[in-house]
Amino acid sequence: xxxxxxxxxxxxxxxxxxxxxxxxxxxxxxxxxxxxxxxxxxxxxxxxxxxxxxxxxxxxxxxxxxxxxxxxxxxxxxxxxxxxxxxxxxxxxxxxxxxxxxxxxxxxxxxxxxxxxxxxxxxxxxxxxxxxxxxxxxxxxxxxxxxxxxxxxxxxxxxxxxxxxxxxxxxxxxxxxxxxxxxxxxxxxxxxxxxxxxxxxxxxxxxxxxxxxxxxxxxxxxxxxxxxxxxxxxxxxxxxxxxxxxxxxxxxxxxxxxxxxxxxxxxxxxxxxxxxxxxxxxxxxxxxxxxxxxxxxxxxxxxxxxxxxxxxxxxxxxxxxxxxxxxxxxxxxxxxxxxxxxxxxxxxxxxxxxxxxxxxxxxxxxxxxxxxxxxxxxxxxxxxxxxxxxxxxxxxxxxxxxxxxxxxxxxxxxxxxxxxxxxxxxxxxxxxxxxxxxxxxxxxxxxxxxxxxxxxxxxxxxxxxxxxxxxxxxxxxxxxxxxxxxxxxxxxxxxxxxxxxxxxxxxxxxxxxxxxxxxxxxxxxxxxxxxxxxxxxxxxxxxxxxxxxxxxxxxxxxxxxxxxxxxxxxxx
Numbered sequence: 142x143x144x145x146x147x148x149x150x151x152x153x154x155x156x157x158x159x160x161x162x163x164x165x166x167x168x169x170x171x172x173x174x175x176x177x178x179x180x181x182x183x184x185x186x187x188x189x190x191x192x193x194x195x196x197x198x199x200x201x202x203x204x205x206x207x208x209x210x211x212x213x214x215x216x217x218x219x220x221x222x223x224x225x226x227x228x229x230x231x232x233x234x235x236x237x238x239x240x241x242x243x244x245x246x247x248x249x250x251x252x253x254x255x256x257x258x259x260x261x262x263x264x265x266x267x268x269x270x271x272x273x274x275x276x277x278x279x280x281x282x283x284x285x286x287x288x289x290x291x292x293x294x295x296x297x298x299x300x301x302x303x304x305x306x307x308x309x310x311x312x313x314x315x316x317x318x319x320x321x322x323x324x325x326x327x328x329x330x331x332x333x334x335x336x337x338x339x340x341x342x343x344x345x346x347x348x349x350x351x352x353x354x355x356x357x358x359x360x361x362x363x364x365x366x367x368x369x370x371x372x373x374x375x376x377x378x379x380x381x382x383x384x385x386x387x388x389x390x391x392x393x394x395x396x397x398x399x400x401x402x403x404x405x406x407x408x409x410x411x412x413x414x415x416x417x418x419x420x421x422x423x424x425x426x427x428x429x430x431x432x433x434x435x436x437x438x439x440x441x442x443x444x445x446x447x448x449x450x451x452x453x454x455x456x457x458x459x460x461x462x463x464x465x466x467x468x469x470x471x472x473x474x475x476x477x478x479x480x481x482x483x484x485x486x487x488x489x490x491x492x493x494x495x496x497x498x499x500x501x502x503x504x505x506x507x508x509x510x511x512x513x514x515x516x517x518x519x520x521x522x523x524x525x526x527x528x529x530x531x532x533x534x535x536x537x538x539x540x541x542x543x544x545x546x547x548x549x550x551x552x553x554x555x556x557x558x559x560x561x562x563x564x565x566x567x568x569x570x571x572x573x574x575x576x577x578x579x580x581x582x583x584x585x586x587x588x589x590x591x592x593x594x595x596x597x598x599x600x601x602x603x604x605x606x607x608x609x610x611x612x613x614x615x616x617x618x619x620x621x622x623x624x625x626x627x628x629x630x631x632x633x634x635x636x637x638x639x640x641x642x643x644x645x646x647x648x649x650x651x652x653x654x655x656x657x658x659x660x661x662x663x664x665x666x667x668x669x670x671x672x673x674x675x676x677x678x679x680x681x682x683x684x685x686x687x688x689x690x691x692x693x694x695x696x697x698x699x700x701x702x703x704x705x706x707x708x709x710x711x712x713x
Contacts (some may be wrong), residue, residue: 142613143652144659148185152664161357164289166606168667174615179286179294186666187593189614191297194589195276197611198299207272207301212254214278218244220253224565230453233281235294252562252584255302256541259580260568269570269580270310272318274301276589288357289606290594291550295554297590303583304468306572311581315347315557316584322351322553325426326439329592330609331552334601337372338441338554347557352549353595362549365532367542374546375443377531378538379491382435384415387496390511398506399558401471403436406508410499413437417591418492418500420473420511422458422466429458429466433475433500434489439528448487448526474500474535476509480522486525550595551588558582559628599692606667607690611712617706618668622656622675632699633674636684637701639703645710664689667711668703670706688713 149171158175159165172187183191199476202209218236221227248254255273263271272484279298286294303314309359319335331353339349351375361374364713400406403419417436422429422625425446432445437630442455463470466484475486492498509517533544562568563579571577593612600607610616619641621633630651639651648668650659663671673685678696686705687694690713697705 142648143166144618145646145652147648149662149666150184151637151665153574156340159289161288161291161598162601163357163594164290166595166597166601166667167253167289168171171607172666173290179283179292179700181290181293181295183590186614189604190593190608190612191589193612194329194592195299195506195624195644197325198276198589201324201328202274202301204316204324205272205321207274207318207563209323210273210601211275212248212251212258214248214280215245215252216248216254217480220245220247220257220566221488224256224562225452226253226254227237227527231453233283234281236280238404247283247381248277249279250584250586251275251300252582253566255695256562256566256568256580256582259302259304260318260563260566263580264570266306266570266572270302270305270314272303272314274299274585279479283638288359288594290590291357291598292359294695295296296588298590299587299589301562301585303585304580305582306570306578307581311559311583312558315461315555315583318583319349319572321557321586322555322585326353326552329596329612331592333552334362334364334547334549336364336549337376339373339376348550350549353552353592355550355595356548357598358548358550359532360549360551364545364547365537365540366540368537368540370539373532375441377535379527379529379531379535380538381527382491383494384496384698387514387522389430390497392512392517394502394507394509395510396506397508400506400508403665406499407436410508410510412499416495416498417432418474418495418498420501422463422468422470422473423455424462425449425455426453428485428489429468429483430455430485431468431475431478432475432487432489433492433526434493434529436490436499438532439660441530444526444528445487448483448524448528469501469503470506472501472505472507474509474512475514475518476500476512478522479517479519483526486522486526487526488518489528490525491529493525503570503633523533549625550598551590552595553587554585556584558584575657586713600662603668604661605665608669610669610710613646613667613669614648615668616651616710617645617647617670617672618654618658618663619647620650620663620673625675629634629674629676632679633672636672636674636702640706643703645705645706670709672702672706 151171152169155165173181190481276299294309305311333353335349340346363377364371414437418434421432421440499510500512502509510698513661524581560579567578567582619637640647671687686697
């Protein structure tokens with residue numbers, strides 16, 4: 142490829158609305174362009190890297206016997222209604238009606254579609270096991286699309302689905318895919334960690350996320366420094382924190398004017414945070430849920446959702462919902478409250494071990510001191526569950542070791558679905574005795590476009606991207622210092638042709654721009670190797686070979702360029 146023909150409109154300035162490094166550099170490097178909030182066009186450089194990621198995925202899927210298909214993006218409402226997820230999936234689903242007023246959605250995922258497809262064709266145990274996959278655009282109406290390709294409304298995803306006879310078969314399919322994903326991300330050059338995860342709206346039982354570790358990650362990963370335990374913080378298993386037993390003091394109301402946060406309350410009353418309790422009010426499936434944790438802890442919304450068997454991801458309750466439930470924002474506790482069909486109370490296990498604590502008095506500008514939950518809560522009207530986020534003050538649930546927290550970008554996830562979709566959608570096969578049984582299913586996803594962004598978040602410097610070789614848009618760029626010099630262009634073209642013939646993915650920067658411009662673009666775009674052809678080196682029959690990752694430069698004889706390039710690339 143000649144750079145003069147390449148559509149890569151680079152920018153010298155960073156767009157003001159670019160949030161993270163990957164978004165900034167992909168815009169500046171002429172790889173993507175924003176069309177609307179969370180919607181991007183991929184330009185040739187980005188698309189080349191996307192295709193390289195996809196090629197790795199195809200190879201690893203072939204290695205485990207998965208077969209590629211392509212399903213429709215537009216999905217009929219009926220199959221989602223049949224599975225029970227039409228209302229469960231929430232506002233992220235992009236829905237529309239056609240001219241005949243039939244309801245559809247743009248596929249956010251394809252569990253319903255794949256089950257509907259397979260159930261009409263796979264009728265016998267002899268046809269199982271079966272694993273099918275596709276690479277396709279997905280659509281989710283993100284409330285706050287941001288971070289470029291890491292949280293967008295339209296994104297490229299590889300999704301796969303396994304169908305097995307029994308749990309043992311599912312277990313094999315699951316771990317085959319798990320290890321295939323390890324290979325994919327390793328080959329893409331990512332630093333990643335598989336972690337235990339929640340199944341979310343997908344449903345099912347066991348799940349692991351593959352987290353690319355990066356400071357810009359939205360997810361918190363809790364991990365043990367002594368063993369292999371790692372989990373999304375949302376499913377980390379916190380222990381019960383007990384407090385030293387005290388004589389029970391009399392429940393007393395105190396004035397706390399304008400102290401609407403637990404920090405403000407603690408300051409007014411000169412209390413440590415671990416002697417206070419914090420209220421968070423959520424809306425789940427149309428039910429107002431009061432979640433109580435210690436003042437020094439944070440509410441795990443996913444754990445609260447599970448505690449009340451919620452189907453839809455929790456949202457913060459609105460002012461209207463608070464009023465309807467008779468709650469006074471900033472001054473709430475379970476003291477004196479009772480559950481109803483539309484109001485639930487969930488209390489963290491550690492709160493129940495508190496003595497003489499402080500919490501809301503359920504009226505404006507007032508709190509209680511000396512709350513003793515086992516005495517003062519209506520015990521028959523509360524749900525006690527582990528609903529706080531695990532912290533580094535906890536210990537590893539596996540070995541008791543010290544815990545650390547890292548930021549991660551979710552680039553893949555694997556789920557054991559079991560019979561969730563086969564039962565609801567009537568997907569069955571006949572066993573050896575002619576009896577119908579539901580398929581045992583698994584679901585597996587890789588965020589292809591997100592993997593691209595994650596690689597940049599992990600590999601960059603102040604000058605631009607530093608691509609892992611496997612997914613770089615070009616492995617090598619040949620830069621003649623002066624494209625107007627016939628001798629330099631002749632030598633550069635010869636090197637370019639030789640590398641191309643040897644199977645190297647190479648770009649010849651034949652633009653008549655200044656050398657400084659070419660060097661800046663090469664660093665910004667992040668080609669792993671740069672070959673500079675100058676008058677000085679050419680006179681000695683050599684060129685400069687520079688590695689983007691290390692900045693190391695060396696002179697190489699023109700006759701040895703091919704060997705030196707291949708040897709260097711093999712080290713990257």
